[in-house]
Amino acid sequence: MNRWILRLAIVLACLVVLPLNSPAPLIYRAGEGWSYEPVGGGKWVKTRAKDQLDVAQNAFDQKDYSVALKAARRTVKTWPLSDYAPQGQYLLARCYEAKGQDERAFKEYQKVLEKYPKVANYQEIMSRQNAIANRYLAGQWFKLWGYIPFFPSMDKTSDMFEKVIKNGPYSEMAPQAQMNIGSAREKQLSFFNRTEPYKQAIKAYEQAADRYHYQKDVAADALFRAGMAYYKQAKTAEYDQSVAGQAIETFTDLMTLFPNDPRLPEVQKIIEDLKTEQARGSLHIARFYEQKRRWDGALVYYNEVVRKDPNSKYAEEAKQRIEALQKRSERTPAQR
Numbered sequence: 001m002n003r004w005i006l007r008l009a010i011v012l013a014c015l016v017v018l019p020l021n022s023p024a025p026l027i028y029r030a031g032e033g034w035s036y037e038p039v040g041g042g043k044w045v046k047t048r049a050k051d052q053l054d055v056a057q058n059a060f061d062q063k064d065y066s067v068a069l070k071a072a073r074r075t076v077k078t079w080p081l082s083d084y085a086p087q088g089q090y091l092l093a094r095c096y097e098a099k100g101q102d103e104r105a106f107k108e109y110q111k112v113l114e115k116y117p118k119v120a121n122y123q124e125i126m127s128r129q130n131a132i133a134n135r136y137l138a139g140q141w142f143k144l145w146g147y148i149p150f151f152p153s154m155d156k157t158s159d160m161f162e163k164v165i166k167n168g169p170y171s172e173m174a175p176q177a178q179m180n181i182g183s184a185r186e187k188q189l190s191f192f193n194r195t196e197p198y199k200q201a202i203k204a205y206e207q208a209a210d211r212y213h214y215q216k217d218v219a220a221d222a223l224f225r226a227g228m229a230y231y232k233q234a235k236t237a238e239y240d241q242s243v244a245g246q247a248i249e250t251f252t253d254l255m256t257l258f259p260n261d262p263r264l265p266e267v268q269k270i271i272e273d274l275k276t277e278q279a280r281g282s283l284h285i286a287r288f289y290e291q292k293r294r295w296d297g298a299l300v301y302y303n304e305v306v307r308k309d310p311n312s313k314y315a316e317e318a319k320q321r322i323e324a325l326q327k328r329s330e331r332t333p334a335q336r
Contacts, residue, residue: 133160241281279309
């Protein structure tokens with residue numbers, strides 16, 4: 001009986017000391033996690049960085065992204081300081097992009113640029129990041145855990161474009177990336193948040209006009225879009241009509257700096273509409289003061305209506321109210 005116990009103990013001890021990399025469908029490697037490998041598999045694991053990268057590249061070329069991803073990750077994890085690590089990190093990102101996991105791919109591309117800023121294909125990686133950000137700008141949904149489509153996010157999309165700009169502030173794609181931040185912010189509009197997205201969009205457009213002022217097409221388009229964002233915001237405002245004034249100032253800058261811009265006739269019409277909008281806002285405030293029996297304040301704003309847009313329908317009402325209030329002020333206290 002003691003012999004059987006001794007034999008069993010020896011067998012258990014052997015099982016305990018067996019190496020982790022024994023043939024089995026599920027394999028765990030430190031720093032890599034669990035992966036599935038059929039019995040007899042694991043041939044992708046190499047002992048030299050170059051050989052490991054070759055496995056990753058060959059698997060990627062054959063569109064075997066599962067093996068390519070594992071081999072590329074092992075290249076980076078095991079030999080992070082080798083000359084092969086940058087290409088391994090790049091292939092890792094390419095695999096995620098090929099598998100449709102764009103958000104993860106973007107992050108892995110970012111690691112290449114941050115860890116290996118002298119990588120030879122820096123511009124190509126930036127272009128791939130920009131393309132991913134543009135897909136999300138077009139409405140592609142972000143995914144939960146990299147697999148389940150969940151929701152579009154203009155916040156995340158804006159962050160991606162900001163990274164593109166940071167990676168190459170004066171690259172060919174940077175000006176459009178800056179403009180795309182404004183576009184993304186405008187797409188954030190909702191019933192509960194009608195003004196803040198416009199403010200953020202305007203900030204992005206104004207930064208584009210300032211930072212890339214030497215590119216006339218970019219600067220002109222940025223001013224036009226900033227003016228349009230002010231204009232749309234003014235349409236939502238009631239008491240704060242200063243937004244309409246900011247829109248007029250922005251469009252005026254566009255007309256002054258770019259007198260040959262083909263959009264100027266449209267801009268002129270918008271300015272006229274904005275002045276009407278200012279008159280409407282002033283009339284609204286004047287009515288408020290009159291309801292509160294604050295006659296002097298009402299007169300100030302009725303006069304503002306006439307000054308801002310003398311030919312509008314609002315000016316006609318304002319003139320009538322000015323006349324009525326003036327007659328009222330001419331009466332004696334006993335007659336009031």
